[in-house]
Each structure stands twice: as C-alpha cells, then as structure tokens.
Amino acid sequence: MTKLKKQAFELPIIGMDQFEGYSIFYQDEGDFSAMFEITNTVEQYCASAESYELFHSAMLKIIGNLKEGDILQKQDILIRKQYKAEPQSDFLSECYHNHFEGRWYTEIKTILTITHQVNRSALYSFDPKNFEDFKATIQKVYSELKASGFKPDLYLSDSIRQTVLREVSFSFDRAVLSIENFHATEKWIGLAKDRRVAVRSLIDTDNVDLPAQLSACRIQNINERDFPVDLMSLLYSVPDYELIIYNQIIEVVNRSKTKAKLEAKKRKHIGIPDPANDYAVQDIEALQKELENSNLTLVNSHFSILVKTHKAKLEGVLNHIDSKLKDIGVKASETAYNQFELFKANISGNAGSLKHYDRFLTTANAAVCLMAKERLPQDDPTDFKIYFADRQGVPVVCDTNEYPRSSGRTTNRNKFVLGPSGSGKSFFMNALLRQFYKYGMDIMLIDVGHSYSGLCDYYKGRYITYSEDNPITVNPFLITPEDLKEEEKLQSLVSLVGILWKGADGTLKKLEDSILTETLRDYFTAYFEEKTIDQLCFNTFYEFSRDRIKQIKEENQVDFDLHEYLYILKTFYKGGQYDFLLNNTMDSSLFDEQFIVFEIDNVKDHPVLFPILTLIIMDISLQKMRKKKGPKALIIEEAWKAIASPMMVGYIQYLYKTCRKMYGEAVLVTQELEDIISSPTLKKSVIGNSDIFCLLDQSKFKDSYEEIANVLGLNETEQNKIFTINNLDNTKDRGPFKEVYIKRGSSGEVYGVEVSAEEYFTFSTERVEKEAIKLYMKMHGSFEDAVKSLVRDFKASGLSPMDFAKQVISKQ
Ligand SMILES: Nc1ncnc2c1ncn2[C@@H]1O[C@H](COP(=O)(O)OP(=O)(O)OP(=O)(O)O)[C@@H](O)[C@H]1O
Ligand SMILES: [Mg+2]
Secondary structure: OOOOOOOOOOOOOOEEEEEOOEEEEEOOOOOEEEEEEEOOOEEOOOOOHHHHHHHHHHHHHHHHOOOOOEEEEEEEEEEEEEOOOOOOOOHHHHHHHHHOOOOEEEEEEEEEEEEEOOOOOOOOOOOHHHHHHHHHHHHHHHHHHHHOOOOOEEOOHHHHHHHHHHHHHOOOOOOOOOOOOOEEOOOOEEOOOOEEEEEEEOOOHHHOOOOOOOOOOEEEEEOOEEEEEOOOHHHHHOOOOOEEEEEEEEEEOOHHHHHHHHHHHHHHHHHOOOHHHHHHHHHHHHHHHHHHOOOOOEEEEEEEEEEEEEOOOHHHHHHHHHHHHHHOOOOOOOOOOOHHHHHHHOOOOOHHHOOHHHOEEEEHHHHHHOOOOEEOOOOOOOOOOOEEEOOOOOEEEOOOOOHHHHOOOOOOOOEEEEOOOOOOHHHHHHHHHHHHHHOOOEEEEEEOOOOOHHHHHHOOOEEEEOOOOOOOOOOOOOOOHHHHOOHHHHHHHHHHHHHHHHOOOOOOOHHHHHHHHHHHHHHHHHHHOOOOOOOOOHHHHHHHHHHHHHHHHHHHOOOOOHHHHHHHHHHHOOOOOOOOOOOOOOOHHHHHOOEEEEEOHHHOOOOOHHHHHHHHHHHHHHHHHHHOOOOEEEEEOHHHHHHOOHHHHHHHHHHHHHHHHOOEEEEEEEOOOHHHHOOHHHHHHHOOOOOEEEEOOOHHHHHHHHHHHHHHOOOHHHHHHHOOOOOOOOOOOOOOEEEEEEEEOOEEEEEEEEOOHHHHHHHOOOHHHHHHHHHHHHHHOOHHHHHHHHHHHHHHHOOOHHHHHHHHHHHO
16 A cells, blocks of 8 residues: 655745735735625525625626736635524523524635735736735725625734634634644545545636526526525535535736737637537637627636535535536536645635636626625624524524614514414414513513413413403593693594494594594593592593583584483493493503413404403503503504404504503504505504514415505515515424514515424414413423423424324323
C-alpha cells in the first residue's frame, strides 16, 4: 500500500491591513479583499416576484460599482443545526420547546467579498492609488447594500479570520474550531469522522449549458397558483447534508477587449466545421447580439455548490443536486475532477485563482439570476415572544401585538380570525392564549362550544356556564360622568336598549334611535345633575323612559310605539322573567380572575338570552378593561353572530375603540364572513378596526376568494401566501400541525401551529379527547399530573390521539 503524502495546508490569507475602520485581507498572490456579512433581501415564501426583481436590480447596481478586474463573491452558507430548547417558566411552555428539541433545521449565513485582483504578469508592487480606488469601491458597495436593505456588516479582521477558518475547516455550526486533516481525491475531499466534501460546479464550461431564459426567480405551482421561488430553491431541498456553501463568483471584465476576444474565438470555431463548433458559434453570436443592443456589463462567472455530508450519503446528495439542477435547465459540470482546486478558489478572497476553464463569460444580468436571493424568517426583535413554527418546523418568534405596533406596521392589537369549521381556529387561539397568559394578560372569552375548557383548567381560571340558577349579571347603566364624555358610550347603551326591544335581527328607525339617545342623555342628567333618580340600573331607566318618551312624543307630535316598547322591555324590569340580568352589579371577583371563559353554548338557540348575554359579557369585559392596568384580551368566538345586527355597530365600535385605548384587544373568531360582509357598517367596525388577520386554510373559499380578498384587503401577493397554507411539502419529520397566515398591517406571513402532545390534549376540541383528559383528571386531581400521565400512556400506545382517547373511554 502506498503511503499518502501529507502536505501542510496553509491558510490562504497572508496578511491583513487596517485602515480607517476597514480591514483588508490579502491572498497569497497579492489580491486584496473586503468582506461583509449581509442578509438576503427576499424572505423565503414571500410570494412576491417583485422582491426577487428588486434584489436583482440592487445586485446589478452593486456590480456596477466595481472596477474592471474586481470580483464579487457571494457565499450563501446553509448550516444544518439542531434545535435546543431553553428552560421555561411553566409546564406547557416547557413541553412546547421540548417538543422541538434536537429537530434539524437550516440557518443561512451570507457573506459578500469584494476582491481586487493585482496584475499577475507584473511583479507585485504596492500602488497606493489602487488602494484608494478600492476603498472608494467598498464605500459605494456598502452604501448600496444598505440602501437596498441587505443590512451589511463590514467585517473587521477577527471576523474575517474566523470566516476563512470556518471555510477551510468546513464547519459553521461549532463554536470552537479545529482544522482537521483532509485528503483530496478527484471526486471529493475526505474529512475525519467519515465526512466528505464535494464541489459541484454549476456550469460545464466545455459545453456552456445555461437555460435559454433566465429570470430573477422561478415560478412554481403551489395549490394551483403561480408562486415565485428562488431559482436556486433546490439548495433548501437537499437531504442529509451538514453544510452547503453556494459560491457565486462574478468578475467584471473589460468590455471592448472581451468583445474582440469573442470575435476571435468565433472565427476559430467557424474554421472547424462540426456540430459542437456550430453550437459554440451560436452561443457566441447570441451573446454578441445581446451586447450590441445594450451596454450590459460583461462578467466572467463561476457558480458552485460545496456540500459536506457523511460519506455514505454523498452520492445521494449529489444525485439530488444534479437532478434538481436539471429541472431548472442547468447542467452540472461532469469534469470537476479538480476538487481541491475548486475548493481553494472558493475560499473568500481567493476567487482570482479560479482557472479560466472554471469561469464562463456572460452578462452580469444573466449571472445575477443564478444568485441565491432568499433569507429565512428571523425572530422578531421583541420581549413579547410568541412562538409559532416557521415553515421548516422550528419555533420562531412572531410578536402579534407589540413589535408590529412599535415598528409602525399596525396601530391596534385587534384580531380577526377566519377559517372553515375544523380548520384549527380554536386550536390556534388556544396556542396563542397559552402564550399571552404568560405575559400577565387578562383573558376573557365568550365561547359556544367548550373549546377552551382544557386551557382554563390548566390556568385554574374561571369557567362560567350560564344557567338560570347561576346567571351572569351586569348593570350596564352604572357609569360615571367621565364615561359619558365619550359619544360612543351613550351610543352603546342605545344599542343595548335597541337589542332588548327589537331583538338581534331588528333595526331601530332613525326616529327611535334619536328618541332613545335623548332619553338616555336626560336619564343621566337626572341622576348626575338634577339628582332626581337615586340609583342607576335598568329598573330606574325603564321607569324614567316611560315618562320621558311619552313627554317627547307629545311635545313633538312624533310616532313612537311606546306600548310595544314598554311591553317588551318589561321582561327585564322588576318582576319580569329576566329582571335579574341588568339590575345587579357584576360579580366583582371577576376582576381578580386572569382567565375567564363565559360558555354560553346552552343558550345559543335562545332568541332573547343569547344576544343579551353576549352583550352583558362584553360589558363585563369592558368594565374589566377599564379597571385593570395590564394587557387584556376579549375573545369572541361564534357568539358574535348573536349581535351581528346593524343596531350593534355603535356598540362594537365602542368596544374596539375602548380596547385599543385600554391596552387591550378584541379578537373575533368566525367561520363565516357572510354575516360580516352583509352589513357594511359591521364590516367597517370589525374588520376596519382589526389590524391583524389570522387566516386558517382558505382552500374551501377558493372559488369565491375575490370577494374575501376584497373585504380583507389582500393583494395578489398575500393571496399567494395564503394558498400555500397546508400546501407545502414540509411535513416530514414533524408532528401533526396546521398552518395559519398572520397578517400584521398590510402584509403577513405563514406559520405552523405545531404543539407538544401535552398541549395537543389541552387544546383539542374533539369531544372524545376532552373526555379522556377529564377521566385522567379524576384519577390525578391536578391538570398537570393528568396531562403528564395521559401523554405517557398515549405515547406508549402508539395510537392516534383519537383512537387512544376512544380506548381510554371504553376501558373506564
Ligand atoms: N395545529 C393543529 N395541530 C394539530 N391538530 C390540530 C391543529 N389544529 C386543529 N387540530 C385538530 O383539529 C381539531 C379541530 O380544530 P378546531 O376546533 O380548532 O377547529 P375550528 O376551526 O375551531 O372549528 P369550528 O369552526 O368548528 O369551531 C382539533 O380538535 C384538533 O384535533
Ligand atoms: Mg372552534
């Protein structure tokens, strides 16, 4: 066996210069470079072809700042990492983060290096002018990057050294670096621990094989819609890799010299008639034609994918890359037997050493098309950390409340949640509220279907179900002179009286509205100023209005059906069937409860009680909103339908406005848009006052989406994002999840609602699964112990949640 000859591999940086805040580094032939870390401007799945085009034109501008012979080298480094759960303060949060522990995900780091090549034919001599020119170039590149949103960070010597060290050690995931021995063969570079690196050159320069038409992005079909993706999106689909570096090298060449060279090359090919030469002539002529018609920058370029993986996986990985490249019309080089040379030339600042056979001549325009343009979503910079999963399946911070406001994206926290039945609205709300609670938020829910009982048990909140023996009461007339200064307060009471009188489906005539408004105003004047009323409540209002409306009628000779009014409202007056509802002050202990569910499922078909109870609860919530200082949320599930009447517009407007002013939010959850759309004023007060829309799977509404899009102000780009919900190929190695689109202000993003098994059983709205939890609670007492034990048994059973729950119930 022949012994392998060992050679020391020198770090290809021979020096570093500092000047005026810049660090310039030299490669061994004297070329010098500056390095930036940048962030790609296009967020993955942003659905906007325009974003890719903007990236494209920004990059062309940057290249336009380079001098002839300068090289722009962009490296998109995909680092495979494993999610690490941080310790959390409560049980379900802990379960949530632990659920993702160890999950693989990708992080992208983008490095941009600008290199000035020295004249290789002359002896190297230091020319201060070159240096000054380079400095000016770097300044221009920096400004351009900044102006175009690349967030450039100009690296100083330590970061440069670190980056190069990481490149030569093929390691971006470890904090501590060690350069291991490696040996290069024709096809790959072997590393310790059975790891291998291979470099795939994108273009076979013997046989330039670019797709006929390149553009800034590629159109893919997702859910029957055209969806723009990165031309190089294949990078994100590579299986089993540990590190990928996508090298993009663009060297600005002298236009007139190159044109002359092209002509000479063409003549040479014409001289030898054979099919391959004919193709070469055609390619050259196409390029010449393009150059004649424009002043496009000419560049020499090189694109290659360096990949590191386990040796057993390398072939599969490379086959995947080759076949995906083929899909976009690019052929990988079959002759890249110079693996070590390619690797070395791709180290930052070394692009000048790329051999001529690894570069191909094209226009800057075409070269930039092949650049990777995407970044992955980042955590919102906020203390209000609400987690959902990103599209690859790891938690990412999506602040639904504070950051969007402070950054000017939204002006209120109100939310509108829409999705067909079973799409996961309540489940999503559970996941959201579990996290809201941790920030001390006061949560009040009006529900009609027991979707929040698990969460209420977990937080030991108050679960109030309506019954005649234990009614929910309020005194909506008990207000202060301060409250009266707001026009909407009086209007909200007119709405209440209107609902009592006409029912939720009725309407108040203009005259009736005016008379009630006047009567209410006089009623409060009688109490606060004239002191002719001793107590504010429905009973005294009823008596006062009886006399006052009669008087108004007589004085003005107007029509008002006082008999009907008095007769219907009598039910709520002393001795009436519902006299308890509006005459008793609310249960003051509700002020101290952080989590309250008002469950009114059992009155949802009651024409009188349902709307009135909904109103009463809203009123209680408003009182609480005013009294408590911290953040507050009022969630109205389908119950809002009870009050979906034009009469309620005033009340709803008042509710939304009060929420905004009182550090609160109103959240309306619904499966139908129809009732809201059908009333223009309701639409304005609910949708117009909610800056945040949370949309679950909308495929069901697909055929009539124009209308929904119109109402919700969703342009084509946002619609494209919405139709990716539950439609990406991203379920592998993940737990069950559903996706939600969260629009904050004018644009939104899609997140995964993926939770731990413990949360699943807490949030589930499936009756059988809820019953299973109840049985475990009977056995264990505390909710936490019950869930722990149930999940242990569930995992051991290997069954689906539903089958497991059925088994639990059948065994009892
Ligand atoms: N993100 C999710 N992950 C796992 N399972 C989910 C998720 N979302 C929903 N489900 C499952 O789907 C069921 C129905 O979801 P949910 O009750 O939230 O639907 P909904 O949109 O509120 O329907 P409805 O309009 O009928 O109230 C849940 O009980 C759960 O089993
Ligand atoms: Mg629901």
